[in-house]
Amino acid sequence: MSTQHYDIAVIGAGVIGAAIAAELSRHDVRVVWFEAAHDVAEGASKANSAIACTGFDMPAGSLESQLILESNPDWENLCRALDVPFRRIGALSLAFDDDDAHSLLQLAAQAADVGVDTEFLSGAALRREAKTAAPTAVQALHVPAEGIIDPIRLTIGLAKLAVSNGVDLRRCAPVTGFWHHDSGEISHVVTPGGAVSVGAVVNAAGVNADQITDAADAEPFTMWPRKGQFLLLDRAVGHLVPKIMCTAPTPHTRGIYAVPTTNRTVLVGPTAVDGLDRADKTTDADTLDSVWARAQRLLPDISRRYVTKAFSGLRPASDTTYRLEVSPKVSNLVHANGIRSTGVSSAPAVARYVADLINRNIIELTPKADAKTAVAALPRLAETTTDDAVIGFVARPCATPDEHPMVVCACEHVTAAEIAAECRGPVPATSLDGIRKRTRAMAGRCQGAYCSVGVSFILSASTGEQPGQIRQGEPESQWQADTK
Template sequence: MSSRRGRVEYAAVAGDTFDVVVVGAGVIGTAIASALAATNASVCVLEAASDVAEGASKANAGITSSYYSAKGTLDCDLLNESNDDWEDLCERLRVPYDRIGALTVALDEEGFAALDGLERDVREAGVRVERLTGDQARELEPLLSEACVGAVFYPDEGIIDPMRLTWAYAELAGLNGAAFVFDAPVLDFERDADGALAAAVTPHGAVRGRYFVNAAGIQSGAISELAGGESIRMWPRRGQYWILDRDFGETVSRIVLPIPTATTRGIEIAPTTNGSVLLGPDAVEGGAPGDTETDRPGLATVFELTRKLIPTVSLDRAIKSYAGNRPASDEPIRVRQDRQVRNFVHAGNRSTGVSTSPAIARRITAILGALGLDVRERSDALDRLAIPPRLREQPHPELRERDDITEELVVCLCEQVTAAEIDHAVHACVPAVSVEGVRKRTRATGGRCQGSLCMAGVIFMCANARDVAPAAVGMGAGSGVVGVE
């Protein structure tokens, strides 16, 4: 087996030439790295931020879609290829997942008339779907509005923890030998005499490779331009969310959506794998790629539209609001060799990156294999992660065998996260190095109190793992240090 690498400093890769250099450590980039690291290929991932899942991969609804686009589209094919993977994949990677189903709800006669076409399109796409009356929909979801006159039900829609998924992909890749260099934005590319890419240039130095994968999300257009590749027009599409507390989550069991438009599935109500509920997102075009500020009018719209679906939605249960930028593009999905640079491959998805990540990883592996890369799977590659069990997921935690005192110490009361889970996160192959990093991997600081009670413990465990002072532990990407001494 390749030696464990994971998170490394640039000096550890400076003298190497990798078979594949992946630009971007979002859900698609890490899925590709995980797939390739299980083959004979050597892999290095370059990420501009300080951790995995710092863009759209952490600010999304956490849904594994079964249907999004019509039959014959690449998105439809990738969703169908990925949908059967989730139970096995999430069991092996220890990622919370639940196939709860989704309801698209008609609230008036115009919406009711649209259900026929929607049901037909979903069925033609090869996706299971059921047509329901308003009463049947309320039997599945009792709090639905009395205005609901009909619905379609997609039983194969699921919910997933997208941040944990992204980290799990990266962790497995690192354990199988992939290197991850963070705080390493690509500034340029070096080329061979024949014009092929030879190295990605970062502020730390160049990282050499035989093939380069553009999985940079909203920065994919800029990366393609630096590589001399095809023109890709990208822009941010900001979406805002409310998070409602777990007590409201106990009253909603399925994803609830309005009638979709030509450009969006609409502002939805989505349970999460941790028991809370998301409301959103809206869709605001333009702005800067790093602009993730929320605004009151947009959040008010999210609230009002979701309350039409389920009238008991109340901001009295809100614990947080946030926004993220989806990588809107002139082409919804790019999974192909660049049209101008022979050893440059694109892997991007505007809306369903989480949902299609397993299939995209397989397709990129196949593309690279067709270009000459040795992608035969290694017999000694790991295919699952060993992670401490989550206390919240144990039906009778008092009956569990405990091998270490840290398994009994609950650091985050809201999310019932033990010291053992945090200790694993900060000492992992791709470890958490900030408060936000711990939250992505364990949910600590992500509950009702948003870290008011547990943040100090998280900071000190991070500091101990990194052998730094607590004051040197940052909140996360783009933030300063916490300032605890």
């Protein structure tokens, strides 16, 4: 058993857990943060639509709507502080017939109720905004303030800030149980590494949050995985999709999306299929064919030959959405779960809401005078915007070999120096997937076919492992077999 005592334990290192850990790190409390996987952002936070939405399509007055609306105005400042790409490019919802047009009227009225500006575009005006939009679309609703974000770098940026401010992040540390005081409050969090004494617990475990509440002998609730399958299009067609585009919502679906990413590729999807297997991230040909057929309704002139990757993610679905409350049964357990596909969009405000719950009900939170509010920005060749800057980037002197500006990943323009930098710091990468998430090396057109060897050697120099023992992701996923 650990002799250390922490004021608060956070369980789960997706974007919600990371935002909560970062928010708590600004206060004079000791925080321990548990993540079952080998890295942060391993769940829904790395496989979503990458939209920072305005909440224009949320019911007015709901907690979900309130927290999205609160988060939205500050994205530019937050992303600048966390070294996260963000662009407010706007969204277009397309109507193809009278039923769709009626749906857009309802959508515009809903947006007005929550204070989000919209405008209607005729078919001709739509195609001036997006030349490749379907010629059969008769109308569109434009939401200028909708934004795109890198949700993985957002989660990692929040994690870096939290750890820089003293949070003890423990990866590969699944929570397996709890000990309790006679009063019923949690006294210790139990992991395979031992039991840790805590004063309060935040359950931000995503799709596994119901297992955490069961282990804590708190009130039961049900979570299940909602699988969304995506296709990723090469950046060669990125310029053809200047805005987020989707079909008008129906009573049964919010429609299919085509989302330009901050990396100039295009995401198409997702589906939404409820299941039981919390580890099933497989894709299947029939579903992907359906995704593409629906996307073709939006963008009929883009060829499927530009697809570079198919993947899926599991969103946490539950019997209650946005369960943000102190447990009625265990008075030092705070629930932060049931946060569906809008988790990225609401995360900053969710974190403040949870901190307020803790402050009012469990532990008084006093702001820390010397808390950091930003992380160090990493120079990135792919985000260098002028020819002079590129020349300066490549020609700058390097004191050590791992500062070398040699390009390792040609598809994504990632240098050895960028990769080496992400092997250090407050939340270092320990796997090929960790490097991919932080730098986008191996995430381009060749999907690592040419650069994974170079990346593994840089990781090897950092971790001390042989290159052949470098893991793809989780501890058992060695990149290649040992040939000795």
